[in-house]
Amino acid sequence: MHEEVGGQPWRLERRIDDISEKLRGLALTNYHVFVQSQQCSQVVATELKSLGTNVAAVEAHLPGLQTQCKHLDASVQGAAKNNAEIQYLLSHYAELMELLEIPQLIDGCIANDLIEDALEAIQFTKKLFDQSYSQQKTPRNVILVNLVTEVQDATTALRNKIVQKLREDLSLATCLHMVAYLRRVDGLWKILPVDYDQHLKVEFLACRDAWLTKTVHGIPTSDPYTYLMQVIDAKRTSWFDMITQYSAIFGHQETNGQVDAPLCAWAIRTVSELSVILDQVLPKLADFGAIANVMEQMLFFGGSLGRVGVDFRGIVLVQFQSHLVHRLTTQWTDVVDDFEVALGGAKQTSTTPIMISSFRNLTAPAAAAADGTAPPHSLMAFPILAQLTNGFLTSFNDLRLCALLSLQHRLSQHLQIAMVRVVEAIAKYCHQHGVVPKAAESTDAAAAKAPLEVQLYKLALVLYTDWIPFIVACFDKLFTRQPGLPTALDKDALTQLMREKQLLDPEETMAVHGNII
Numbered sequence: 001m002h003e004e005v006g007g008q009p010w011r012l013e014r015r016i017d018d019i020s021e022k023l024r025g026l027a028l029t030n031y032h033v034f035v036q037s038q039q040c041s042q043v044v045a046t047e048l049k050s051l052g053t054n055v056a057a058v059e060a061h062l063p064g065l066q067t068q069c070k071h072l073d074a075s076v077q078g079a080a081k082n083n084a085e086i087q088y089l090l091s092h093y094a095e096l097m098e099l100l101e102i103p104q105l106i107d108g109c110i111a112n113d114l115i116e117d118a119l120e121a122i123q124f125t126k127k128l129f130d131q132s133y134s135q136q137k138t139p140r141n142v143i144l145v146n147l148v149t150e151v152q153d154a155t156t157a158l159r160n161k162i163v164q165k166l167r168e169d170l171s172l173a174t175c176l177h178m179v180a181y182l183r184r185v186d187g188l189w190k191i192l193p194v195d196y197d198q199h200l201k202v203e204f205l206a207c208r209d210a211w212l213t214k215t216v217h218g219i220p221t222s223d224p225y226t227y228l229m230q231v232i233d234a235k236r237t238s239w240f241d242m243i244t245q246y247s248a249i250f251g252h253q254e255t256n257g258q259v260d261a262p263l264c265a266w267a268i269r270t271v272s273e274l275s276v277i278l279d280q281v282l283p284k285l286a287d288f289g290a291i292a293n294v295m296e297q298m299l300f301f302g303g304s305l306g307r308v309g310v311d312f313r314g315i316v317l318v319q320f321q322s323h324l325v326h327r328l329t330t331q332w333t334d335v336v337d338d339f340e341v342a343l344g345g346a347k348q349t350s351t352t353p354i355m356i357s358s359f360r361n362l363t364a365p366a367a368a369a370a371d372g373t374a375p376p377h378s379l380m381a382f383p384i385l386a387q388l389t390n391g392f393l394t395s396f397n398d399l400r401l402c403a404l405l406s407l408q409h410r411l412s413q414h415l416q417i418a419m420v421r422v423v424e425a426i427a428k429y430c431h432q433h434g435v436v437p438k439a440a441e442s443t444d445a446a447a448a449k450a451p452l453e454v455q456l457y458k459l460a461l462v463l464y465t466d467w468i469p470f471i472v473a474c475f476d477k478l479f480t481r482q483p484g485l486p487t488a489l490d491k492d493a494l495t496q497l498m499r500e501k502q503l504l505d506p507e508e509t510m511a512v513h514g515n516i517i
Contacts, residue, residue: 099128100143103150110158113165115181118158122188125151152189159185166207167214175245179204201250201262208242209266216277224284228294231277236301239270243308271312275319282323288398295320295402317406324402325410328395332418335391340425342384344432355381355455376466382459385467388422396474403478413488415475419468423494426463427501430456437503460503468494 027034089096102125109118129148162181170178182200186192215238219230246263285291302313346354375393379386430437437457472489498504
C-alpha cells in the first residue's frame with residue numbers, strides 16, 4: 001500500500017483537501033467546543049497559578065510542620081513509655097499494695113506494743129529500699145521516696161513508744177530489752193556517734209527519773225510524817241532498783257578509774273530534790289519522835305545506797321542538825337522570853353511572887369537530885385524558875401530522841417547563851433527596881449514578908465547552886481556515849497557574870513549549901 005500511495009501523489013493531495021474541508025466543516029459545526037476549551041484553559045491556568053501559590057505556602061510552612069511532627073513523635077514516645085510503666089505497675093499491683101501498706105503495718109505493731117515485729121518490718125523495708133536504690137540508674141521514684149519518709153516517721157514513733165515505756169514501772173529484764181531496742185532503732189537510718197552511749201545513759205536516767213517522780217507525786221501530803229516516811233520508802237526501793245538496772249545495762253559505775261558522769265549527775269540531782277522535800281516538810285513535824293524516826297529511816301536509806309556508791313547520809317545529816325539546832329534554840333529563846341516576862345510581872349505584893357517558901361536545911365539531897373536526873377527541890381520555891389526549868393527539861397526530852405554527838409558543841413553554845421540571858425534578865429530586873437540582892441538578916445522570916453532584895457538574892461543563890469549545875473548535868477547526860485567531847489558550857493563564866501552583875505556575894509558563895517529554901 002505504501003507503494004500505492006507513493007505512486008499517486010495527486011490522490012494524497014485530494015485526500016488532504018478533503019480532510020481539510022471536513023476539518024473546517026467540523027470546526028464550524030463545533031466552534032463552541034473551541035470556546036469552551038479556551039475558557040477551560042484559562043480556568044486551568046488560573047487554578048495552576050493558585051495551586052503554585054498554595055504549594056509555595058505549604059513549602060514555607062513545612063519546617064514548622066516538621067518540628068511539630070517531631071514534638072508529636074516525642075509525645076507519642078513518652079505516652080508509650082508511660083503506658084509501658086502503667087502496664088508494668090498493673091502487672092505488679094499486688095506487690096505495690098503490699099509495699100504501700102508497710103507504714104500502716106508498722107503503725108499497727110507500735111499501737112499493739114509489738115516492738116520486735118515493728119523493728120523487723122522496718123529493717124526489711126530499709127533493706128528492700130536500699131537494694132532498689134542501688135539497682136536504679138535513674139532518679140529515685142517519688143513513691144519510693146514517700147514510702148521511705150513514712151517508714152522513717154514510723155521509726156520515730158517507735159522510738160517515742162520505747163522511751164515512753166521506759167517511763168513506766170519495769171523489771172530489769174524489760175529495761176534490758178527496751179535499751180536494746182533503742183540501740184537498734186537509733187542505728188537504723190544513721191551511723192551512731194562516738195558518744196552515743198553517754199547520750200543513751202542520760203536519756204535512760206531521765207526516763208527512769210520521770211517514773212520515780214510520778215511515784216512520789218502520788219503520795220498524799222496531808223500528814224507530813226506519813227508523807228516523808230512513804231517518800232523515803234518509795235525512793236529507797238526505786239533508787240536501788242534503778243541503780244541496779246543501770247549497772248546491769250551499762251556496766252559498773254567506774255570506767256577506767258573514772259566515775260560514771262551521767263550517773264553521778266543524776267545522783268546529785270535526785271539527792272538535791274530529796275533535800276528540797278526534806279527542807280519543805282521537816283519544819284511541819286511538831287513531834288521530835290517523828291523527826292527521830294524520819295532521821296533514822298533517812299540515814300538507813302543513805303547507808304543502804306552506799307552499797308551502790310550513792311551514800312548521801314552526810315548531806316541529810318547536816319539538814320537534820322540545822323533543823324534540830326533551830327528548833328531547840330527557838331524553844332530555849334521562847335522559854336527565856338517567858339521567864340523575862342514572868343520575872344517582870346513578879347513583885348513582892350503580886351499574886352505570883354518570886355519566892356513562895358522559906359529556907360530549910362537539907363543535909364542530904366535526894367539521890368535522884370544528886371545525880372541530876374530530877375530537878376532540885378529548892379526550885380519549887382521559885383515558880384518562875386520552876387517554869388523555866390520545865391521548859392528546858394521539855395526541850396531536853398525532845399533532844400534525847402535526836403541526840404547526835406555532832407550537835408553537842410553547837411547546842412552547848414546556844415544553851416550557854418540562854419543561861420547567860422537568864423542571869424542578865426535577873427540583873428536587868430534588879431537594875432529596873434533599883435535593888436541589890438542581899439542575904440536575909442533573920443532566917444526565920446516568912447517568904448511572903450521577905451524584902452524583894454532578899455528574894456532576888458535567894459533566887460540568884462539557887463540559880464548558882466542548883467539550877468545551873470542541874471541544867472548542865474541534864475545536857476551532859478544526853479551525850480554520855482563519848483565523854484570528853486568539847487563543850488561550850490562554862491559554869492565558871494556564869495558565876496563570874498553573876499558576880500559582875502552583883503547577884504552573888506563572893507564571900508558567901510564559898511558556902512552555898514548553908515542556907516537552902
